[in-house]
Amino acid sequence: MFELIFFSLLNGIVTGLLLFMLASGLTLIFSMMGVLNFAHASFYMLGAYLAYTISLYLGFWVGLLVAPILVGLLGAMVERYGLRYVHRWGHVAELIFTFGLAFLIEEVVQFIWGKDTKAYHEPEILQFPLFTFFGQDFPAYKAFMLFISIAIFIGLLLILTKSRVGLIIQAAITKPNMTAMLGHNVPLVFMSVFGVGCALAGVAGVIAGPALGTFPGMAVVLGSIVFVIVVVGGLGSLIGAFVASLLIGLLQTFAIALDYSVNDLLQVFNITTDVDSALRDLWTLSLPQIAPILPYLLLVLILIFRPTGLFGKRET
Amino acid sequence: MKRAIGEGVRYIFQGNSSGVANALTDAIKKHNRRNPDDRVLFLNYSAVDPALTNEKCNYWHFRFDANAxxxxxxxxxxxxxxxxxxxxxxxxxxxxxxxxxxxxxxxxxxxxxxxxxxxxxxxxxxxxxxxxxxxxxxxxxxxxxxxxxxxxxxxxxxxxxxxxxxxxxxxxxxxxxxxxxxxxxxxxxxxxxxxxxxxxxxNPVSTDAYKAYHEGFKAKNPDKDITQYRIANAVQMLAAAMEKAGSDKPIDVAAALEGMEFTSLHGEKLMMRASDHQLIQPIHISxxxxxxxxxxxxxxxxxxxxxxxxxxxxxxxxxxxxxxxxx
Incomplete structure (x- = not known):
């Protein structure tokens, strides 16, 4: 049991931090422009595929550096030449624009790279078990993922709170018009933040590709969960996104690890259930089976009881 | 299916989803009952739901893959x-x-x-x-x-x-x-x-005949693999059944296919069991x-x-x- 808890804790943190890399960009973009970027996870997928192609010729490390930059540039162009035009017709148009973009990117990826799973592997230098605990290996690559995500979190936090750029960004988030009046180029700030947000998603894709698989469905499996994190954490709050990512990561891992069913819960209260009753599907429902919907349950509860999210200041 | 029949197709190959196969086998059964002069055969190469050759079996369906x-x-x-x-x-x-x-x-x-x-x-x-x-x-x-x-x-x-x-x-x-x-x-x-x-x-390579077939396939499609060899079995057996029946009419072919024995390119003996139209073949664990x-x-x-x-x-x-x- 301790083995299970220990590894679930580690896995949960790795998953959570990976989610954070996606959520951090999304929450900044959302709070700044009011746009729910549905295509955010698609940039994550693009990052993985671009890094895969680069890694075939130049190795993993070049891919890790170059792919996010390419994705970031693409994101900036999407903002400059797409979103900025669409913005004139309001938020709904922007929303639909990113929605369409997500499908477009998925189709383009399938068109270029095909439908099958790509053999995108960890660099050989990281292909060893870092330590073995209770006979179970912990891969070094997972530790590398942990390290990169924590570095990015600290870096982002420092930039946003300590640097001049961070001040302008924070100002542009809360009072865009006032910031523009003071002579700052707000559209440029928007474009940069969108680009950096996409680049972060790209980084997440590059490091998640080898671990979670590089296939055309990779954006879909992560896409919706990232929105949950942004809302649960609170809009525009980096700390909120961080806490919510870890929370969701751990929630999902532990829900799979712990085999409890509704029946077990009822037995705690000394209620016995009838095996043949019509509701028996409900009694036998186990935690791993409902694991995928738990984050959405949390989303609904948060929206009802704390619409600003855990750390947010604005209403969603 | 209606469109395929409309275009004159009388042999339908399908696989990869038991959901689709279940719908097809019902539709074909119905079609053949209503059109006794114009029947259609369903050659299933991959849908492995056991029901297709058990409770849902019908005469017009032949399965070339071992079921689940x-x-x-x-x-x-x-x-x-x-x-x-x-x-x-x-x-x-x-x-x-x-x-x-x-x-x-x-x-x-x-x-x-x-x-x-x-x-x-x-x-x-x-x-x-x-x-x-x-x-x-x-x-x-x-x-x-x-x-x-x-x-x-x-x-x-x-x-x-x-x-x-x-x-x-x-x-x-x-x-x-x-x-x-x-x-x-x-x-x-x-x-x-x-x-x-x-x-x-x-592996190990079974026969020279299969070796030639595999190499021929790879020469034409270097990036692809023979992922479902049973498709070749299905096509070969259909051809053999047509020859044996001396006809390309589904009703004659079905009769020839039923209980037919066939030696595959791998040199293996295959048999289309008459009672449920399930191909009986050696199964390997690799x-x-x-x-x-x-x-x-x-x-x-x-x-x-x-x-x-x-x-x-x-x-x-x-x-x-x-x-x-x-x-």
């Missing part, structure tokens, strides 16, 4: 002889096929090795799991000596890789863990672990490895080497099929 129960029967025959396996973990996708695999595994293991404990029987959402590590951790912690899964596609890759990464070294019995990028992506992490149940020997590979998959150097062969007669399972034959 036969495959599980073959797998458990292998598990039966392996005394090192004392506990088994079953994991699958949460839909009809995943459930059918789990049910068959429980049933056959109970019959053949009542001493084996099933330490886990789990379904996960299909195509929605982003990370299989928590499942792999759980399997590892359960202390299972073998894993059985019907997963395919990205779910198979994710599961195979995650189990490999935990350092767990037990056989993983699978239905679909090869080709289409899966072999290449799992690569070394699944070596000597992944076992696959399939028809048609790839291991995923990069040693002694002549014909690899995904051009990765990794491929399948046959470890166990279940003779055609031993793969047969009783059928509940009672089909109506045309007079």
């Amino acid at each position: 129960d036969m495959k599980m029967n073959a797998m458990t025959d292998v598990i039966k002889t392996n005394d090192n396996i004392k506990s088994v973990y079953i994991i699958g996708q949460d839909y009809s096929f995943g459930k059918a695999v789990a049910a068959a595994a429980v049933k056959f293991l109970k019959e053949k090795r009542p001493d084996i404990t099933i330490v886990g029987n789990e379904l996960h959402p299909i195509g929605k799991v982003k990370d299989f590590t928590p499942y792999a951790t759980k399997i590892r912690a359960s202390g299972a000596d073998a894993v059985i899964t019907g997963n395919w596609g990205a779910d198979m890759v994710g599961l195979g890789k995650a189990i490999g990464e935990t350092g767990l070294d037990v056989p993983i019995f699978t239905y679909y863990a090869a080709n289409d990028g899966i072999t290449k992506t799992i690569g070394a992490s699944g070596k000597d672990k992944i076992r696959l149940v399939h028809e048609g020997v790839l 291991v995923h490895t990069d040693e002694n590979i002549v014909f690899d998959a995904d051009n990765s150097g990794f491929g399948l080497v046959v470890e166990n062969t279940i003779a055609a007669a031993d793969t047969e399972l009783p059928t509940t099929c009672k089909m109506k034959r045309p007079n």
Whole structure:
């Protein structure tokens, strides 16, 4: 049991931090422009595929550096030449624009790279078990993922709170018009933040590709969960996104690890259930089976009881 | 289907989804009842739902793949002889096929090795799991000596890789863990672990005739693999049945196909069982490895080497099929 808890804790943190890399960009973009970027996870997928192609010729490390930059540039162009035009017709148009973009990117990826799973592997230098605990290996690559995500979190936090750029960004988030009046180029700030947000998603894709698989469905499996994190954490709050990512990561891992069913819960209260009753599907429902919907349950509860999210200041 | 029939097509090949096959077999049955002069044959090369040759069987449907129960029967025959396996973990996708695999595994293991404990029987959402590590951790912690899964596609890759990464070294019995990028992506992490149940020997090379066929295919399609050899069996047997019947009318061909015996390019004897139109053929259990590979998959150097062969007669399972034959 301790083995299970220990590894679930580690896995949960790795998953959570990976989610954070996606959520951090999304929450900044959302709070700044009011746009729910549905295509955010698609940039994550693009990052993985671009890094895969680069890694075939130049190795993993070049891919890790170059792919996010390419994705970031693409994101900036999407903002400059797409979103900025669409913005004139309001938020709904922007929303639909990113929605369409997500499908477009998925189709383009399938068109270029095909439908099958790509053999995108960890660099050989990281292909060893870092330590073995209770006979179970912990891969070094997972530790590398942990390290990169924590570095990015600290870096982002420092930039946003300590640097001049961070001040302008924070100002542009809360009072865009006032910031523009003071002579700052707000559209440029928007474009940069969108680009950096996409680049972060790209980084997440590059490091998640080898671990979670590089296939055309990779954006879909992560896409919706990232929105949950942004809302649960609170809009525009980096700390909120961080806490919510870890929370969701751990929630999902532990829900799979712990085999409890509704029946077990009822037995705690000394209620016995009838095996043949019509509701028996409900009694036998186990935690791993409902694991995928738990984050959405949390989303609904948060929206009802704390619409600003855990750390947010604005209403969603 | 209406469109295909409208265009004059009288032989329908289909596979890859039991859902589609169930709908097709009903539609074709209905069509043939209403149009006795203009019948259609359904040649199913991959849909493995056992129902298609049991309670839902009909005269116009022929299956060239072993059904899910036969495959599980073959797998458990292998598990039966392996005394090192004392506990088994079953994991699958949460839909009809995943459930059918789990049910068959429980049933056959109970019959053949009542001493084996099933330490886990789990379904996960299909195509929605982003990370299989928590499942792999759980399997590892359960202390299972073998894993059985019907997963395919990205779910198979994710599961195979995650189990490999935990350092767990037990056989993983699978239905679909090869080709289409899966072999290449799992690569070394699944070596000597992944076992696959399939028809048609790839390594060691079976016959010169098959060697020529495989090399011819690779010369034309260097990036592709012969993923479902049974399709070749189906086409060859259809051609042989047409010759034998001396006609291309579905009703004559169906009569010729029923009970037909055929020797495949692999030199294996195949028989289309008359009672339920299920092809009876030798089934092989192969291991995923990069040693002694002549014909690899995904051009990765990794491929399948046959470890166990279940003779055609031993793969047969009783059928509940009672089909109506045309007079």
